Amino acid sequence: MLKVEDLEAWYGRSYILQKVNLHVDAGEVVSVIGRNGAGKTTTLRALMGLVAKRHGRVEFEGRDLLGLPTHERYRHGLAYVPEDRSIVPGLTVRENLRLGLLASPHLKREAEIIERLAETFPRLKERLDQIGETLSGGEQQMLAIARALAADPRMILLDEPSEGIMPVLVDEMFELFEKLRAEGMTILLVEQSVDRALAISDRAYIMDQGVIVHESGAAALLADEEMQERYCSV
Amino acid sequence: MAGYPIELIVMQLFTGLALGTVFVLLAVGLSMVFGLLTVVNFAHGAFYTVGAYTGVFLFGLTGNFWVCLVGVPLVVGTIGLVVERFLVRPLYGRGIDYPLLLTFGLAYVLVELVRIAFGTSGVPFSAPPSLQGALNLGFGYFPLYRVFLVGFTTVLLIGLWLFIERTRYGLVIRAGARDPEIVRVLGIDVSRVWLLVFGLGTAVAGLAGLLAAPMRGVIPEMGIPVLVEAFVVTVVGGMGSLAGAVVAGLLVGVVVSMTSLFAPAFADMSMFALMALVLVIRPQGLFGRAGLMGG
Numbered sequence: 001m002l003k004v005e006d007l008e009a010w011y012g013r014s015y016i017l018q019k020v021n022l023h024v025d026a027g028e029v030v031s032v033i034g035r036n037g038a039g040k041t042t043t044l045r046a047l048m049g050l051v052a053k054r055h056g057r058v059e060f061e062g063r064d065l066l067g068l069p070t071h072e073r074y075r076h077g078l079a080y081v082p083e084d085r086s087i088v089p090g091l092t093v094r095e096n097l098r099l100g101l102l103a104s105p106h107l108k109r110e111a112e113i114i115e116r117l118a119e120t121f122p123r124l125k126e127r128l129d130q131i132g133e134t135l136s137g138g139e140q141q142m143l144a145i146a147r148a149l150a151a152d153p154r155m156i157l158l159d160e161p162s163e164g165i166m167p168v169l170v171d172e173m174f175e176l177f178e179k180l181r182a183e184g185m186t187i188l189l190v191e192q193s194v195d196r197a198l199a200i201s202d203r204a205y206i207m208d209q210g211v212i213v214h215e216s217g218a219a220a221l222l223a224d225e226e227m228q229e230r231y232c233s234v
Numbered sequence: 235m236a237g238y239p240i241e242l243i244v245m246q247l248f249t250g251l252a253l254g255t256v257f258v259l260l261a262v263g264l265s266m267v268f269g270l271l272t273v274v275n276f277a278h279g280a281f282y283t284v285g286a287y288t289g290v291f292l293f294g295l296t297g298n299f300w301v302c303l304v305g306v307p308l309v310v311g312t313i314g315l316v317v318e319r320f321l322v323r324p325l326y327g328r329g330i331d332y333p334l335l336l337t338f339g340l341a342y343v344l345v346e347l348v349r350i351a352f353g354t355s356g357v358p359f360s361a362p363p364s365l366q367g368a369l370n371l372g373f374g375y376f377p378l379y380r381v382f383l384v385g386f387t388t389v390l391l392i393g394l395w396l397f398i399e400r401t402r403y404g405l406v407i408r409a410g411a412r413d414p415e416i417v418r419v420l421g422i423d424v425s426r427v428w429l430l431v432f433g434l435g436t437a438v439a440g441l442a443g444l445l446a447a448p449m450r451g452v453i454p455e456m457g458i459p460v461l462v463e464a465f466v467v468t469v470v471g472g473m474g475s476l477a478g479a480v481v482a483g484l485l486v487g488v489v490v491s492m493t494s495l496f497a498p499a500f501a502d503m504s505m506f507a508l509m510a511l512v513l514v515i516r517p518q519g520l521f522g523r524a525g526l527m528g529g
């Protein structure tokens with residue numbers, strides 16, 4: 001479904017992604033783990049076309065994405081939840097959700113879709129008309145995920161969804177990922193809570209200093225304490 | 235205030251409000267374009283001039299002021315769309331001075347074109363017969379056209395507010411003003427939002443030119459003082475704030491008209507004194523910079 005070949009990216013003059021290679025098949029959940037500063041966020045941003053200087057090959061459902069503008073990627077079914085969640089200031093929860101729907105052909109069924117999202121995310125249900133920014137960190141993360149799901153994407157990129165969130169909400173969130181996975185959603189997950197991420201993943205990549213240094217089945221990596229120690233301990 | 239009958243003061247207050255509505259319209263466009271596109275539009279006054287002359291032209295063609303009221307924003311807005319698409323857009327991301335210099339030069343070109351098409355001296359333009367005469371407001375007679383101006387602008391601003399707060403285009407504008415990146419991530423082409431906003435800003439500037447024409451006259455240089463006034467109002471209200479543009483526009487209108495009653499010699503400089511005062515007390519302007527519609 002997603003195939004990344006020799007992806008390079010620069011911030012100004014610093015060479016950040018130094019030929020990243022990875023792939024995600026349809027219906028797979030794949031984790032990318034690695035230390036802070038390894039280049040995980042930059043990888044996701046490059047996949048969305050948000051890094052100005054980039055090079056390589058990104059194929060999504062047989063289409064070369066790298067030259068496409070960001071908004072076209074979403075329209076082709078690639079959704080992204082950024083690390084900072086990007087809940088738009090001043091907008092209500094409902095307006096944030098609508099924003100995710102505007103580019104969708106299903107915009108006409110807006111009321112129905114928001115209703116459905118509210119069922120999936122009960123915490124958002126009674127807060128639809130509250131300003132999005134006033135939600136707790138975990139609720140904001142739920143909103144960001146719900147918004148990314150609004151237009152029925154075929155694949156979703158998640159950047160550290162559990163970062164800075166109460167444990168009880170993290171449980172809820174991983175239950176949700178399980179559910180999405182069962183429904184056949186393709187997920188590329190960047191996470192710091194390695195054990196939890198691996199528990200729901202099919203495969204995993206370890207990233208270090210701008211390159212993928214290791215690839216394996218999730219269960220195998222979960223058992224490989226030495227590998228985890230080497231690349232993931234802070 | 236001894237020696238000034240209360241009726242005169244009230245009338246002058248109302249004159250200030252009528253004048254203020256033109257300031258509001260001008261500042262709304264300027265402020266919106268700055269708040270969203272961070273483009274300081276030095277051609278804003280020229281669009282105002284083009285609006286007035288487009289009105290003169292359409293009126294000569296149709297003899298109908300109401301046609302002008304619809305046609306002028308359409309024509310000037312279309313010019314704005316073309317300017318954004320082909321001149322301003324290539325300059326995004328290059329810093330604030332590029333679009334500033336571009337619009338500065340564009341202003342000269344537009345005014346020169348007006349001179350070529352309509353001559354260097356002014357042309358007459360008066361309010362339509364149905365809006366001439368005076369209206370009895372209870373405490374005195376007031377020019378009907380100014381009453382219309384206040385009413386029309388109020389309706390227009392309410393319409394603009396509803397557009398921004400209640401429609402999906404407005405939702406994209408509000409979101410784009412605060413977080414353009416997430417708007418792109420969610421599948422929306424922000425460059426079309428900037429296009430729409432620039433077109434809207436110039437359309438409103440053109441409309442202001444038409445509406446001011448019967449009060450302030452039509453000459454090719456009419457946009458020069460107006461550009462200064464629009465900047466003063468935008469600075470007083472706070473760059474990027476729509477509410478600020480409305481409050482500051484009316485405030486400046488009233489201050490100017492009151493000074494011309496009590497101290498005519500200071501009328502021209504009163505708005506600058508107000509601006510200096512506001513800048514000392516609240517450098518970010520009355521309504522800060524919380525973003526479009528932010529306060």
Ligand SMILES: Nc1ncnc2c1ncn2[C@@H]1O[C@H](COP(=O)(O)OP(=O)(O)O)[C@@H](O)[C@H]1O
Nearest residue numbers: 011014016034035036037038039040041042043
């Ligand atoms: N906006 C930026 N400008 C310059 N350097 C950046 C920027 N963002 C990240 N970097 C650098 O790029 C590298 C990778 O960062 P990032 O992709 O955020 O890592 P991760 O998400 O794995 O923690 C780091 O060395 C970081 O300092």
Ligand SMILES: [Mg+2]
Nearest residue numbers: 040041042083
């Ligand atoms: Mg990161």
